[in-house]
């Protein structure tokens with residue numbers, strides 16, 4: 001790491017150890033600084049794209065005042081779509097930044113995971129219906145434990161809406177709830193387009209999309225999976241993914257079954 005300073009003391013004594021931990025710290029700070037710069041650059045890029053589109057549309061409208069109402073309406077609809085996209089990106093970013101606050105405390109309550117899943121399905125069913133996608137819920141177990149309901153719901157909304165978004169018409173989404181090795185699991189399987197193997201490790205990164213052009217068309221922010229993973233991590237769990245191109249993907253959320261509130 002290069003934070004500008006490196007202390008060179010080779011001795012195996014206390015000062016030597018102090019110097020070593022200082023150097024470790026400097027390396028860490030410089031790494032965090034690098035990540036922050038990259039993040040700001042990514043955010044700026046993400047915000048610039050819809051802004052550029054809107055600028056082009058409004059300039060076109062301003063320079064050709066003789067268009068009829070239909071054309072205006074069409075352009076306005078495009079602007080409206082871009083504003084919606086921008087809004088979605090900013091909202092997701094604020095939500096993610098909030099989740100990453102060091103002082104964040106989960107609001108856990110004893111809750112049936114099954115109930116949270118049903119809420120999610122009820123909310124997303126209209127979107128699935130539009131594409132004639134069937135959503136099935138398999139409840140192998142009924143599992144009740146301490147979780148932050150709002151956040152787990154958001155996590156599952158992100159995963160299930162991806163499953164719907166990346167599955168062609170007449171496909172299927174199967175959600176299974178089961179217990180495994182003391183963990184509560186929710187598996188979300190879809191019969192969608194799948195994810196290339198080389199992208200599998202990166203899809204949880206902020207703003208990462210397998211196919212930028214297609215992601216734009218589907219209106220994503222590239223933050224949905226980062227948010228989902230952060231929520232699961234806060235609960236002490238993890239998310240696994242497996243996928244076959246043109247066949248479908250399965251995301252498995254694994255949560256430790258806590259019978260007590262955090263710190264209780």
Ligand code: ADP
Pocket residue numbers: 158162163164166190192193194195203208209210211215219220221222223224225226249
């Ligand atoms: P986005 O807003 O683009 O959907 P996400 O963070 O939710 O962002 O997902 C990141 C990328 O992972 C997506 O752009 C997509 O390429 C891929 N992806 C996520 N879920 C699925 C899925 N169920 N099937 C296929 N690809 C997926």
